[in-house]
Amino acid sequence: MDLNFTPEEQAFRDEVRAWVRANLPAHISHKVHNALRLEKADQQGWARILGAKGWHGWAWPKEFGGPGWNAVQRHIFEEECALAGAPRVVPFGPVMVAPVIMAFGTPEQHQRFLPGIMSGDVWWSQGYSEPGSGSDLASVKTRAERQGDRYIVNGQKTWTTLGQHGDWIFCLVRTNFEGKPQAGISFLLIDMTSPGVTVRPIITIDGEHEVNEVFFDNVEVPVENLVGQENQGWTYAKYLLAHERTNIADVNRAKRELERLKRIAVLEGVYDDARFRDQIALLEVDIVALEMMVLRVLSAEKGGKSALEVAGLLKIRGSEIQQRYTELMMLAAGPYAVPFLFEAMEAGWQGDQYFAGGFPGGALHAAPLAANYFNNRKTTIYGGSNEVQRNIVAQTLLG
Amino acid sequence: MDFDFNDDQAQLRDAVRKWVSKDFDFERRRGIVKAGGQQGGYSKEVWQSLADLGLLGLAAPGDHGGMDMGPVEAMVVMEELGRGLVLAPYAAVALMGVAVLRDHVPAAVQAQWLPRIAEGRARLALAYQERKARYRLDHVTTTAQAQGETWVLNGSKSLVPVGDLDDGVAEAYIVSARVTGAVDDHAGIGLFLVERGAPGVRVQPHPTQDGSRAAEVTLTEAASTLLVPALSQGAHPLGGHAVLEHATDIGLAALCAEAVGAMEQLLAITVDYLNTRKQFGVVIGSFQALRHRVADMKMQLELARSMSYYATLKLTAPVTERRRALSQAKVQLGQSMRFVGQQAIQLHGGIGVTDEYSAGHYVKRLTTIELTLGDTLHHLGEVAARMEDTAGVFA
Numbered sequence: 001m002d003l004n005f006t007p008e009e010q011a012f013r014d015e016v017r018a019w020v021r022a023n024l025p026a027h028i029s030h031k032v033h034n035a036l037r038l039e040k041a042d043q044q045g046w047a048r049i050l051g052a053k054g055w056h057g058w059a060w061p062k063e064f065g066g067p068g069w070n071a072v073q074r075h076i077f078e079e080e081c082a083l084a085g086a087p088r089v090v091p092f093g094p095v096m097v098a099p100v101i102m103a104f105g106t107p108e109q110h111q112r113f114l115p116g117i118m119s120g121d122v123w124w125s126q127g128y129s130e131p132g133s134g135s136d137l138a139s140v141k142t143r144a145e146r147q148g149d150r151y152i153v154n155g156q157k158t159w160t161t162l163g164q165h166g167d168w169i170f171c172l173v174r175t176n177f178e179g180k181p182q183a184g185i186s187f188l189l190i191d192m193t194s195p196g197v198t199v200r201p202i203i204t205i206d207g208e209h210e211v212n213e214v215f216f217d218n219v220e221v222p223v224e225n226l227v228g229q230e231n232q233g234w235t236y237a238k239y240l241l242a243h244e245r246t247n248i249a250d251v252n253r254a255k256r257e258l259e260r261l262k263r264i265a266v267l268e269g270v271y272d273d274a275r276f277r278d279q280i281a282l283l284e285v286d287i288v289a290l291e292m293m294v295l296r297v298l299s300a301e302k303g304g305k306s307a308l309e310v311a312g313l314l315k316i317r318g319s320e321i322q323q324r325y326t327e328l329m330m331l332a333a334g335p336y337a338v339p340f341l342f343e344a345m346e347a348g349w350q351g352d353q354y355f356a357g358g359f360p361g362g363a364l365h366a367a368p369l370a371a372n373y374f375n376n377r378k379t380t381i382y383g384g385s386n387e388v389q390r391n392i393v394a395q396t397l398l399g
Numbered sequence: 400m401d402f403d404f405n406d407d408q409a410q411l412r413d414a415v416r417k418w419v420s421k422d423f424d425f426e427r428r429r430g431i432v433k434a435g436g437q438q439g440g441y442s443k444e445v446w447q448s449l450a451d452l453g454l455l456g457l458a459a460p461g462d463h464g465g466m467d468m469g470p471v472e473a474m475v476v477m478e479e480l481g482r483g484l485v486l487a488p489y490a491a492v493a494l495m496g497v498a499v500l501r502d503h504v505p506a507a508v509q510a511q512w513l514p515r516i517a518e519g520r521a522r523l524a525l526a527y528q529e530r531k532a533r534y535r536l537d538h539v540t541t542t543a544q545a546q547g548e549t550w551v552l553n554g555s556k557s558l559v560p561v562g563d564l565d566d567g568v569a570e571a572y573i574v575s576a577r578v579t580g581a582v583d584d585h586a587g588i589g590l591f592l593v594e595r596g597a598p599g600v601r602v603q604p605h606p607t608q609d610g611s612r613a614a615e616v617t618l619t620e621a622a623s624t625l626l627v628p629a630l631s632q633g634a635h636p637l638g639g640h641a642v643l644e645h646a647t648d649i650g651l652a653a654l655c656a657e658a659v660g661a662m663e664q665l666l667a668i669t670v671d672y673l674n675t676r677k678q679f680g681v682v683i684g685s686f687q688a689l690r691h692r693v694a695d696m697k698m699q700l701e702l703a704r705s706m707s708y709y710a711t712l713k714l715t716a717p718v719t720e721r722r723r724a725l726s727q728a729k730v731q732l733g734q735s736m737r738f739v740g741q742q743a744i745q746l747h748g749g750i751g752v753t754d755e756y757s758a759g760h761y762v763k764r765l766t767t768i769e770l771t772l773g774d775t776l777h778h779l780g781e782v783a784a785r786m787e788d789t790a791g792v793f794a
Contacts, residue, residue, distance in 0.1 A: 001408075001471045002401045003712040009400065072400055262786070274783070281783035285706075285730045292705035299402040313698050393697055394690035397670050 005072070012073055016080045023049050029085030030347060033260065035368040037208075037345045038087055040123075040165045046087050047120030057094040057118045064102050064110065065118055071301035075252075075294070082252035090162060093117040093124035097170045100187065100236050104228035113168075113189070125192070127157040127171030127214060128237070135388040137172070138181040138234060142216060144173035144188055146223070146230075151175075151188065153196075153219040159382070163199050163212035166192045176231050187233035189225040190216075204378075206371035207342055241384065248383050249318030251291045257325045258287055261332065267365060268332045276332065283324055290317050309396060316389045319379035330373040333366035341367055402708060404475065411468075412475045418452060419483030425757045431486055432610035439605055439612030440486050443566045447519050449489060456517025458497045463513035465497075470649075474656040474711040481660025484757070484764055486611055488524060488560035490653035492516065495646045496523040499573055499590065503642045504626050505634070508592070515569065525646055526556035526572040526593070526616050534773040536575070536643045537585050541618065543576035543625075550591055550625055552576050552599075552618040561595075561604055561614040570595040572616060575643055578629040588639040590627035597622045609767040610760065641718075647772055648725045652714055654768050655707040655732045661768075662700050662739045665761040669693070669743045672750075672758075689746055696739050703735035719785070726773070726781035733775030736765040 005013065028042045050056040059074050060066020069077065082088075089095070098117050101109055116122035133139045142155025153173060163169065169190050176184030190197070196219040201209045228236055261280060265271040271280075293310060300307035330337045339360045344351055344367035351358025358364045380386045404412070423445065432440040449455050454476055459465025466472075473494055480489060497516060500509050500523065515521035532538035541554025552574060559572055571594045580587030595602055599621035604614045627639045637645070670693060673684030683689055706728040713724035740762035744751035751758050769775065 001404065001708070001712060003709070005400050277783045277786070278779055281779055281786060282730070284786065285727045285779075285782060288709065288727050289702045289706050289731050292709050293701060295400060296402050296705060296708070299400060303401075303403060310701055313701055316694075316698060317702070387691070390691045390694035391687070393694035397666075397693055397697060398674060398684045398690060 005076070009072055009076060013076045013080060016077050017084070019053070020080050020084045020086065023053070024081075024084055024086050025049075027347065028087060032085040032087055033256075034347075034365065035260075035345075035372055036347045037368075040162075043087050043090055043162075044120060044123065044165075047089065049120075050089070051118050051120035054118065056089065056120050057098055057114075059095065060098065060102070060118070064098075064114055071298040075298050079252040079255075082250075082256050085256070088250070088253065090123070092126045092161070092170075093122065096126060096240050097124050097189075100170070100227060100240050103239060104187075104232075104236050106224075108224070109189075109227065123162075123165045123167045125160050125163040125166035125169040125214070127160065127169045127190070129157060129159040131156055131158050131213075135385045137237065137384075138185065140172045140174050140181075140185055142171065142173045144175050144186060144221070146175070149223050151221045151223060151226070153188070153190065153216045153221055155216050157214040157216075158202070158212075160199070160212045160214045161210060163192075163214055164201065164209065166199070168192060169214065170227075172233050172237055175233075182234040184231055185233040185237070186230050187227040187236045188221055189227060190219065190221050191225075194219050194221070196220075204375065206374040207340070208371070208375065210375070249290065249294055249314035250322065251287065251294050251318060254287050254290065254318070254321050254325065257322075257329075258284060261325050261329050264329050264365060264369070265332045267363075268334065268336075270332050279328055283321070283328060286317075286321055286324070290314075290321055293317070312389065312393050312396070315383060316380075316386045316393075319383075319386060322379045323373075323376050326369070326373040326376040330369045333363065333369050336361050336363035336366040337370040337373075339367075340370070345371065404471070408472060408475050411472055412479055414452065415454070415476055415479040416482070418448065419479060419485060422448060423483050423485055425484070425760075428484060428486055428610070428760075432606075435606060435610070435612060437606065439607055440610045441488075441562050441612040442486070443563055443568070445485070445487050446522075446562060446568075449487060449493075450517070450519030453517075454489070455493045455519055456497075456513075458494055458501065459513045459517050460501060460509075463509055464517040465513060470652060470711045470714045473649075473653060474707065477653045477656035478660035478663075478707075481657035481662075481764075482664045484661065484664075484761060486609075488522070488562070488611070490650055490657065491524040491560040492522050494653050495525055495650045496573065498649045499525070499626070499642060499646050502645070503590075503635070503637065508624075508626065512571075519568070521569040521571070522562050523571050523573065523592075524560045525643070526559040526574045527643060528557040528559070529555070530557065534777040535583070536647060537583050537588065537640055539575050539577045539588050540582055541574065541576040543578050543589055543591055543623070550576075550589075550623045552591060552593060552621045552623050554618050556616045556618075558607075558613045559602075559616045561602060561612060564595070564602065564604065573626060574616075574618070574623065575639060576623075580629075585640045586638060587629045588643070589625060589629040590639045590642055591623040592626050593618065593621055593623045607767060609764040611767075644718075644722065648714060648721055651725045651729055651772050652707070652710040654771060655703070655710045655728050658732050658736050658765060658768050659700070659704045659707045661761050661765055662696075662703060662735065665739060665743045665758060665765075666693075666696050666700055668758055668761075669696070669746050672747055676748075692742050692746060696742050699735035699738045703732050703739075706731040723782065723785045726778040726785070729773055729778040730775055730782060733769050733778070736769050737775075740765045 047056050057066045058077050062068035144151040144153045169192050171188050172185050173188050174184050175186040196217040198215040200213045202211045270276040297307040297311050431442045456465035457468045461467045543550045543552050574591045574593050578589045599619045601617040602614045607613050627642045628635050629639050631638045676683050710728035713721050743758050750756050
């Protein structure tokens, strides 16, 4: 047992840190450190910088053009990016669909899709959820009917995160209506510029356009865009979700945000208020415990052992912590979290013409806090709601 | 970074677990508690078994009859003793007491005590608890005055772990006493060795909530020898208060590990019960409200285990980092122990509060652990006071 990183791991960290500090544009990290609104150009810009270095697919094995890092190296890379204020890599391409294509796709599919994901040039979206499906993913109703060398797709996906930027979307579609719901699902890659694809925004309670509905109206999809076998899509979807759950804990971002919480608490004069400070201290303990749990999983993975029993807990705890720090930031600002100035969450907001300091009370740092709190209500709902996660944990213990 | 146990550690775990399952079942524990009566549960046979297994010398140096093992081995042993709800002042003597001797006293004192402790022929535990101190180690009203070569102590200490008063085992206490300074000063506290049979030492044993034994130790012009001077000097780089903190942190890590073992077993007992007990024609483990509670217990157990590892692995860190880590760990453990304990009883229903069933006794031990060496609020205060130390670390 050893809590310390090895000298090799430490050297790796130094190398990654130096590269990230040298290559992460300051205007992007400024937005991240202050929770200002990120544009497509920021997210894709960082993706392309990573891609040029061969790190956008940082978890990929060497045979597919990745760096071939082990679990601990991947963690160190993610931590260095998060602490430096890099935007969270949009996971749908490099983290979610790429491993499925690698594991179950054909050599032709590898060559066709993986380079565009690694380079950051092709923006992928996720087509899993449907109206009414919630956490019951197997209830997929979007149909794909085989007609010769193509599928005709009809139906609707929803909660499609950043789908407004999407070039491609990976979808669970129903190819068989008989038998168990899980048995008739296929995994299809769809070009979002195809005729019959319509993306409509869903505006969330923070006023943001982050998620979308995607409609498919007689969309023609070539059969070579099917991944793996027809009707085996459920297996691939579960494989993908296993990747999503470790990524979703996001303890590195939590560490960065804890420091932002402390900065806000100092600005708002509650850092030395014992009642408020205790809440920060509790959150700090929660984050250390989450980090230790993540490191236990990584250590097991590095040693080739399964840590699934603990990995299932990461999504629950990570999402609760994300909600808690946004909640405490809002509470720190108190009444100055109440003004809702949508434009004040933009970098370069020229608010001085309306208010001294650009915001009521001059508290410009408070502009995104309530919106972030409202936005983060999603974390315990998406990726399989925390209640569904508890069902899974209970299943492993109780049968 | 590595969280695997090596082969020696795995063997050590097996040996302790084997002894627990063979020689220390719940009925034996009940017998010891009952026999302890108004003095509290203690078994010299159990203590001798721990000596025979080599566990009393676990942390002692090899040249003093010990096994020279480190914090991870101590953690492994504590997890297993916790799992079996073993009733013995093991951590107080073999980990905390031995640590003071091993790291902070002259060689002659080490030679006098460590081999006998390892063999089970002597017990040595810290006596620090004073009324109104709550969990502060610097609240010391017991006084020490030099009289030639010896020191005379006056004062009273509570909750001192003790064994049998007449089992022929030499017993002594490492007493914190004030040499100079005001009641809450860090400085001016020395550590003194007080033998149980010395003149002016009164030991009144009593039972504790977890079925164990502790004593109120009253010192009236009691003779003692100086172990650690009040102020740092030459051969003693640390003063008494810093040594007390070191021993306390070792004790905290041990309690965290014991609690993990106890919670793991308590969760297993609860899961078994939910899969056996029927209501409304089905096993109650089929009800989602209860299943989610089990998932939450598992969460608290794994968070606790994570922080128990953290506590143990930080014992060798620089003092500021060590103190913060141990307090962070006890905050997590305190919350986990209370949640797992309360839910275990609730999920059992009435049987959970009966004396003849084991679950309630696990809960009593977990509760006692929370109230030992600083509860959740105390350590939350310690974490909050040390938060400046982390500012900027992650930036």
